[in-house]
Amino acid sequence: MPRVRFDRLKSEYRLIRACLDGEQAIRDAGQLYTPKPSAMQPDDYVAYLARGSFYDAPAATLRLMTGLALRKDPILHLPARLEPLRLRATVDKAPFQIMVEDIVREVLAMGRYGLLLDFPRAGNTALTTPHFVGFNAENIDEVETAYVDGMLEVVRVVLATDERHDGADVFLELALEDSIYQIRRFVRQGPSEKRVDIEEGIIPQVNGRALDFIPFLVVSHQGIRPSDVRPPFSGLCRVALSHFRNSCDREHAIFLTSAPTPWVSGSLTEDRIPRAIGAGALWVLPEGAQVGMLEFTGAGVSAMKELMEEKIEVMAQLGARMLTTTVNRNESIETATQRTRGELSLLHGTVVSVEAGINKLLRIAAEWVGAPPTEAHVEMSRDFIEATLNGRQIEGLVKLWQSGGISHRTLYENLQAGEVASPDRTFEQEREMIADEGGDMGATMLRLPVAS
Numbered sequence: 371m372p373r374v375r376f377d378r379l380k381s382e383y384r385l386i387r388a389c390l391d392g393e394q395a396i397r398d399a400g401q402l403y404t405p406k407p408s409a410m411q412p413d414d415y416v417a418y419l420a421r422g423s424f425y426d427a428p429a430a431t432l433r434l435m436t437g438l439a440l441r442k443d444p445i446l447h448l449p450a451r452l453e454p455l456r457l458r459a460t461v462d463k464a465p466f467q468i469m470v471e472d473i474v475r476e477v478l479a480m481g482r483y484g485l486l487l488d489f490p491r492a493g494n495t496a497l498t499t500p501h502f503v504g505f506n507a508e509n510i511d512e513v514e515t516a517y518v519d520g521m522l523e524v525v526r527v528v529l530a531t532d533e534r535h536d537g538a539d540v541f542l543e544l545a546l547e548d549s550i551y552q553i554r555r556f557v558r559q560g561p562s563e564k565r566v567d568i569e570e571g572i573i574p575q576v577n578g579r580a581l582d583f584i585p586f587l588v589v590s591h592q593g594i595r596p597s598d599v600r601p602p603f604s605g606l607c608r609v610a611l612s613h614f615r616n617s618c619d620r621e622h623a624i625f626l627t628s629a630p631t632p633w634v635s636g637s638l639t640e641d642r643i644p645r646a647i648g649a650g651a652l653w654v655l656p657e658g659a660q661v662g663m664l665e666f667t668g669a670g671v672s673a674m675k676e677l678m679e680e681k682i683e684v685m686a687q688l689g690a691r692m693l694t695t696t697v698n699r700n701e702s703i704e705t706a707t708q709r710t711r712g713e714l715s716l717l718h719g720t721v722v723s724v725e726a727g728i729n730k731l732l733r734i735a736a737e738w739v740g741a742p743p744t745e746a747h748v749e750m751s752r753d754f755i756e757a758t759l760n761g762r763q764i765e766g767l768v769k770l771w772q773s774g775g776i777s778h779r780t781l782y783e784n785l786q787a788g789e790v791a792s793p794d795r796t797f798e799q800e801r802e803m804i805a806d807e808g809g810d811m812g813a814t815m816l817r818l819p820v821a822s
């Protein structure tokens with residue numbers, strides 16, 4: 371029975387989460403991510419960390435990548451019985467749109483996200499709808515799969531929760547036992563982490579019947595299988611952390627060397643030792659004494675600066691290049707798409723997997739409420755590059771239509787692809803709107819301003 375444990379990835383998840391939280395989270399982690407220089411005192415180490423500056427490339431990259439992935443709003447189709455999901459899709463009552471954004475963000479950064487379809491256990495009515503429960507990567511502890519009726523299915527899942535019981539973390543186990551879906555809560559006690567169940571098992575029921583499958587899946591940028599994938603942001607965050615360490619070292623070196631320090635040599639009695647410095651201070655020194663200033667010389671600090679600049683370039687290559695994905699003014703949309711395919715592969719894989727995972731659970735939700743499964747689905751855009759048609763391109767399409775080269779429908783589809791017409795409105799709906807306004811989409815002449 372294949373089993374996937376994610377223990378070895380937990381340190382990666384913790385690092386990525388800290389880098390996304392920003393500078394204060396890295397400082398709060400102390401020596402976990404920023405080793406204390408040898409012989410440095412605790413108070414000096416606090417100041418050493420405070421001087422460092424964290425380059426916020428991970429969070430900025432994730433924000434922009436999420437924006438590209440959701441540049442166009444997902445189009446949600448729901449039967450009437452599932453319409454409440456549009457405004458209250460999750461266990462914490464988040465709208466469907468927000469849920470999708472959260473899933474995309476987590477998959478892009480962490481590489482996976484757990485999604486469970488659940489049904490309220492109490493107070494059900496004829497209008498009760500299922501809801502989604504999300505689990506971050508670090509909360510997915512273990513997943514087991516096995517062949518059921520010739521198909522590979524999830525048969526056991528262990529999930530960490532935010533609950534505590536007698537001082538111990540509570541885990542949730544979803545398991546198929548004798549082909550019946552059951553839920554148990556347990557804790558791990560003692561050095562041996564002995565499992566102790568804290569309540570009787572629960573058998574979820576839908577319409578009075580137990581389930582013969584676990585409505586849970588793991589979404590990653592590589593599919594909806596519980597595979598052991600490396601978090602996409604791992605490399606970028608490690609370079610950002612290395613850059614922070616260099617910043618602490620450089621700022622500390624500048625702090626120690628930037629202020630010129632006076633020195634005095636010779637035979638000085640206690641009453642002749644200078645006690646103050648400045649324009650109003652007079653030093654009376656014995657004959658033969660010498661005075662000078664210690665000042666930093668050398669290229670050590672400059673070398674640190676060059677190293678930090680190199681790491682900024684590495685971060686740009688790993689992630690921040692996604693921020694500048696644009697269409698060159700002299701290239702077509704198709705050429706730009708081909709040029710950026712490698713850069714957009716993570717976005718494309720994430721969007722495809724998120725859409726597939728949500729659709730799988732939406733179809734199950736429709737079956738639970740007695741609606742046709744085909745009526746419940748979401749469509750997510752793959753148009754990550756702005757593709758707005760300009761006036762000259764629109765004029766060319768209209769002329770092609772007028773000459774009989776393309777149909778009305780093809781013209782409209784091109785206007786949709788060029789972000790001129792609404793992507794949510796069908797050709798028939800557009801024709802009805804034009805007719806309601808007294809226009810005629812079938813007119814033989816359509817005059818547009820000539821582009822300059």
